[in-house]
Amino acid sequence: MDVAIEIMSAICLLIGSFLCISGGVGILRFPDFYTRMHAVGVTDTLGAGMILIGLMLQSQDILIIAKLVMVLLMTLFINPTASHALAKAAIHNGLKPVLGNKECNHTESESSSR
Amino acid sequence: MRHAIYLFLTLTAFWLLNSGHFSALMLSLGLGSILLVLFIAHRMDVVDHESQLVHLSPKLPSYFFWLLKELILANISVVKHIWLGNHSISPALTTVKASQKTDVGKVIYANSITLTPGTITVDLVGDRITVHALSQDNIQALETGEMDRRVSQVVN
Amino acid sequence: MKDLIAVVMLAGIYGLLSACFFVAMDAVDVAFTEASVGAGISTLLMLVAISMTGRSEQAERHKPALAFFVVLITGGLLIYGTIDMPYVGAVDAPIQVHVAPRYINDSMQEVGVPNIVTSVLASYRGFDTFGEAVVIFTAGIGVLTLLPAVRSRKDDDAIESLNESMHEQHMIVRIVAKMLIPFILLFALYVQFHGDFGPGGGFQAGVIFAAAIILYAILFGLDAARRAINQTFIQFVAAFGVLLYGSVGVVSLLNGGHFLDYSVLLADPIAGQHLGILLIELGVGCTVTSVMVIIFFHFAGRKEDKQNIKEGEAR
Amino acid sequence: MLIGATLAILVVMILAIIRGIIGPTLYDRILAVNMFGTKTVLLIALLGFVMGRPEFLDIAIVYALINFITVVGVLRYSDSFAFKQPAEKKQPEES
Missing domain, CATH: 1.10.287 (Helix Hairpins)
Structure with missing residues (x-):
């Protein structure tokens, strides 16, 4: 039983770490601000969630689990709001997204020169 | 009270x-x-129906699990895009309609959109939500309106 | 880097990083303070200041190479100085032989508080902490005297409509903040009263509490915040905190002990210590909260006034 | 495994710092700070378990809250006049 929980927790931590590193690579690799936000989204939702669930499996104390749940809820609750706020501020201040469509080649060439 | x-x-x-x-x-x-x-x-003056979500609780868990499923799928797709590189993505900006009547409903919908990686709510004006998406698939998934429908169920 | 906001952002990263460092060094209370002060409120206050003064750095008047050279020399000397220091954790290091053993071994009997940092901060070195509280209070007074609120309320309608449009604009953030603010406030109070058991105490709690109020002021407008939090009252609270701290000391004097010796407050010395620490932490919390709020309100209020005057001139 | 996860988070933090330093726009930097903050929350929670002192979770909660307040503050002041220059114009001066 204990071993099973240990293994599950390890798997959760592993998946979480992998997702976080993927997000970290994404934030460096993606071409512009808006796409980078998607990469951050990966680390903030499932990455953080998996790591916190992995920690929850390791603890026995109900208070600690409660606090971890609180951290998780706050992460899921706050981060989309913060991301939205950020994206909104960016677009209102005239930061143009790089778009994949044909009609927007103009913006793409402009921003790729950065 | x-x-x-x-x-x-x-x-x-x-x-x-x-x-x-x-x-x-x-x-x-x-x-x-x-x-x-x-x-x-x-x-x-922050205690009102907008800040207390108790009245929509009965349907919240089922929505939550559905969102969790979507979340995992979306994460996998974005991670795939990250490792495949820039040529695999085609970012797009689009507008979807939020059919919720209340502000809380719209906020839940908008936040659900942001929460699933691959789509970000950029702006919310009236009932039009501007979404930035990482690829066309995300937009198509959003335009089927399933998330919209489910959020409406939860709120109303 | 000329863009000051970018600099503030990097300073925020620095705050987070040093907090991680403190956590890794097991200095929980310091990390807590760094979390709330370094990464949170100082970033906010700097942003307010920048929004008043402008975003770009002034044209260079100094030689950056020279400054860098001086910093390099100073840093080198400091590092050279640390070579003589004993190793971290060495048994015969000065820090391990003088007062630290007493704190570690006897504080449980003498003060009876599980968190040694709190007992050192609030009881053994209560006088220092009193000084810190007074420093913060003085800062508040300084801001009050230097930046008198210029209240030029002529176009209330314009501000009202501005608030309305802001409500539409930031709907998502507003509703989420509405849900969060009570919990932030309660968490601050939890930190305030659980400083005995874990990391926390008056300073951290005060800053978190103030951060919640500042969040409210940012999102719902300064006027709404002024209506919710009475300005005169908050100034009174700032003074009340220091007064509470001082009077605990005076009461212990009157009871026949030393200044800020809480053992004489009650018949049981341990219970007296508990009461004393609780009260002075409360005093510190009051002062910190209100001074932070005062500073923010005065900075942001001044900025708004400036904008109003500008708009008036434009008309 | 705990230590492995801690190291992974540290790597992500380094990547976020790199993004914060190279920019190029202000928003990338804010994004980096935001990401750095959430990773700090995770790191502190993990460190608490590594060192066997779960009181660290209080700090993690504080971070989660403070991070939100900071980002909202930035958003609010990005609306004010000091930010009005378009982001593109700033490019040559930065970095």
């Missing part, structure tokens, strides 16, 4: 789960703190 009671109950739960000390002194300090917070929240 109803909302204040809900807030009181959630705050009590929050305090007890955080504290873990049940001596008389701590409990009375906790009660005092909760009352002080309630008073300040009342002064700030």
Whole structure:
């Protein structure tokens, strides 16, 4: 039983770490601000969630689990709001997204020169 | 008044789960703190139907699990895009319609959109939500309107 | 880097990083303070200041190479100085032989508080902490005197409509903040009263509490915040905190002990210590909260006034 | 495994710092700070378990809250006049 929980927790931590590193690579690799936000989204939702669930499996104390749940809820609750706020501020201040469509080649060439 | 009671109950739960000390002194300090917070929240005018989500709770869990499933799928797709590189993505900006009547509903919808990686709510004006998406698939998934429908179910 | 906001952002990263460092060094209370002060409120206050003064750095008047050279020399000397220091954790290091053993071994009997940092901060070195509280109070007074609120309320309608449009604009953030603010406030109070058991105490709690109020002021407008939090009252609270701290000391004097010796407050010395620490932490919390709020309100209020005057001139 | 996860988070933090330093726009930097903050929350929670002192979770909660307040503050002041220059114009001066 204990071993099973240990293994599950390890798997959760592993998946979480992998997702976080993927997000970290994404934030460096993606071409512009808006796409980078998607990469951050990966680390903030499932990455953080998996790591916190992995920690929850390791603890026995109900208070600690409660606090971890609180951290998780706050992460899921706050981060989309913060991301939205950020994206909104960016677009209102005239930061143009790089778009994949044909009609927007103009913006793409402009921003790729950065 | 109803909302204040809900807030009181959630705050009590929050305090007890955080504290873990049940001596008389701590409990009375906790009660005092909760009352002080309630008073300040009342002064700030933040206790109303928008901030207390109790009235939409019965359908929330099923929505939550559905969202969790979507979340995992979306994460996998974005991670795939990250490792495949820039040529695999085609970012797009689009507008979808939010059919929720209340502000809370729209906010839940908009936040659900942002929460699933691959789509970000950039702006919310009236009932039009501007979404930035990482690839066309994300937009197509959004335009089927399933998330919209489910959020409407939860709120109304 | 000329863009000051970018600099503030990097300073925020620095705050987070040093907090991680403190956590890794097991200095929980310091990490807590760094979390709330370094990464939170100082970033906010700097942003307010920048929004008043402008975003770009002034044209260079100094030689960056020279400054860098001086910093390099100073840093080198400091590092050279640390070579003589004993190793971290060495048994015969000065820090391990003088007062630290007493704190570690006897504080449980003498003060009876599980968190040694709190007993050192609030009881053994209560006088220092009193000084810190007074420093913060002085800062508040300084801001009050230097930046008198210029209240030029002529176009209330314009501000009202501005608030309305802001409500539409930031709907998502507003509703989420509405849900969060009570919990932030309660968490601050939890930190305030659980400083005995874990990391926390008056300073951290005060800053978190103030951060919640500042969040409210940012999102719902300064006027709404002024209505919710009475300005005169908050100034009174700032003074009350220091007064509470001082009077605990005076009461212990009157009871026949030393200044800020809480053992004489009650018949049982341990209970007296508990009461004393609780009261002075409360005093510190009051002062810190209100001074932070005062500073923010005065900075932001001044900015708004400036904008109003500008708009008036434009008309 | 705990230590492995801690190291992974540290790597992500380094990547976020790199993004914060190279920019190029202000928003990338804010994004980096935001991401750095959430990773700090995770790191502190993990460190608490590594060192066997779960009181660290209080700090993690504080971070989660403070991070939100900071980002909202930035958003609010990005609306004010000091930010009005378009982001593109700033490019040559930065970095």
